[in-house]
Amino acid sequence: MPPPAPPLHLSLHPPHTLPPSRRRASRSPCVASRPIAPRPASLLRGVRRPLRAAQGEEAVSEGAAWPDGSEEELRRLLELLPGELRRRVETHPELPALVEVVMDLGRPPLARFPSGDFLLSHRPISFDDLQHATSQVGDFGADNRAGISRTLHRISAIRNRKGVIVGLTCRVGRAVPGSANLLQDLVKDGGSLLLIGPPGVGKTTVIxxxxxxxxxxYKKRVMIVDTSNEIGGDGDIPHPGIGNARRLQVPNQDMQHKVLIEAVENHMPQAIVIDEIGTKLEAMAASTIAQRGIQLVATAHGVTIENLIMNPSLEMLVGGIQSVTLGDEEANRRGVQKTVLERKGPSTFTCAAEIVSKTELRVHRSLEATVDALLAGKPPNVEIRKLGPKGLVQEVSVQKEQSHIGLYEDATQFDGNSLRNARRSLDSAFNLDSAEGHIEKSDEAESSLNLYAYGAVLDLRVDCLASH
Structure with a gap:
């Protein structure tokens, strides 16, 4: 008989397993491990890169995610660049905060970031580089602007005297949620709002x-009159950044005022949004729309309200300026000259906001009161609003604006100096040294009145000369 089989010992504990790294090594013991080569930067589209700055001037921590859809739109803009330049931009640590790329014929290309300009290559731009970029964008309009379909980027061309493109400015466009939080209460009130700021400060993003x-x-019927397709993006389908608002494209910039009236008459909007009012016809059309009870939101180039007051083409936006001659009693009551500047009529906009930076605004709740105060030489009331790091209103302060008084103080000082110089020139002509002392005394006591009988002195001197 065969010997009995040894008894089986069953263990209730699981067998000892190797860690995954040991198991992979045991499967191929003859294959030596080698380092994995890094992938090119152009293929790392879904990888988060460390950022130093994003969305304006605020720093973003390492590993911050891209905003929804912004990475893909930025990639489409970078495809306009030659391969070497594109790789240089993609490896820059401030890539999500890219402002624009400048390519001029015969010059090295530059990429502009919030921290400054970045040289992409020492090789000058050639005609082939410019043709490669222009072949991937839409048609350039009369304003030498083009775009990329369903993006907010703007491609601006520089032409020579023969009309040939010799330079491109590829500006990055972004939809930034929360960029209008500082103006939310003004928008909700339903009044017309005017945004003022220099180029590049972010007016289009806010609007x-x-x-x-x-x-x-707020579920309103909104029509956007998009002159250069900067608000709704290029192409027939608007960018998702405008939400449910509708968009009217302007075939020619000279027809913008007609498209404004067309939007009101044909589409029954409750609010109209327009970017860059710059001509007198556009200002007149905006004034007509505001008088029809439609909420109007617009932008204009300038730094302060005074720039609009002094601009003959845009003064209608603040009600117009006219010269008025006052009577003697009214001039004495006001303590001003008989000829003063006053607002001609009602302002087109209820309130205005001066955009100082991407995180700071100066709000004028009553535009008419601000204009009246400036014309009278008085400081208007202004609210200083700042945006915190998390998109919340950090500070709202109300103060009297002191910088506006300087213009009127200079004008008054100029008139006084002119009068003083005229008096001294007359005194020197007749050698009347005693009048200088009277002028100094009149400066100390403005209520006194000095009368100089130059004609009588002249007659006496003529008689003396005749007697001799």
Whole structure:
């Protein structure tokens, strides 16, 4: 008989397993491990890169995510660049905060970031580089602007005297949610709002967010009159950044005032959004729309309200300026000259905001009161609003604006100096040294009145000369 089989010992504990790294090594013991080569930067589209700055001037921590859809739109803009330049931009640590790329014929290309300009290559730009970029964008309009379909980027061309493109400015466009939080109360009130600021400060970004806010949050019928397709993006389908707002494209910039009236008469909007009012016809059309009870939101180039007052083409936006001659009693009551500047009529906009930076605004709740105060030489009331790091209103302070008084003080000082110089020139002509002392005394006591009988002195001197 065969010997009995040894008894089986069953263990209730699981067998000892190797860690995954040991198991992979045991499967191929003859294959030596080698380092994995890094992938090219152009293929790392879904990888988060460390950022030093994003969305304006605020720093973003390492590993911050891209905003929804912004990475894909930025990639489409970078495809306009040659391969070497594109790789240089993609490896820059401030890539999500890219402002624009400048390519001029015969010059090295530059990429502009909030921290400064970045040289992409020492090789000058050639005609082939410019043709490669222009072949991937839409048609350039009369304003030498083009775009990329369904993006907010703007491609601006520089032409020579023969009309050939010799330079491109590829500006990055972004839809920034929350960029209009500082103006939310003014938008909700339903009054017309005017945004003032120099180029590149973010007026279009704010007005795009206001259009989305009116259409989505407050459920209004919003029509956007998009002159250069900067608000709604290039192409027939608007960018998602405007929400449910509708968009009217302008075939020619000279027809913008007609498209404004067309939007009111044909589409029955409750609010109209327009970017860059720059001509007198556009200002007249905006004034007509505001008088029809439609909420109007617009932008204009300038730094302060005074720039609009002094601009003959845009003064209608603040009600117009006219010269008025006062009577003696009224001039004495006001303590001013008989000829003064006054507002001609009602202002087109209820309130205005001066955009100082992407995180600071100066709000004028009553535009008419501000204009009246400036014309009278008085400081207007202004609210200083700042945006915190998390998109919340950090500070709202109300103060009297002191910088506006300087213009009128200089004008008064100029008139006084002119009068003083005229008196001294007359005194020197007749050698009347005693009048200088009277002028100094008149400066100390403005209420006194000095009368100089130059004609009588002249007659006496003529008689003396005749007697001799």
């Amino acid at each position: 795009r967010e206001i259009a989305r806010m009116l259409a989505d949050d």
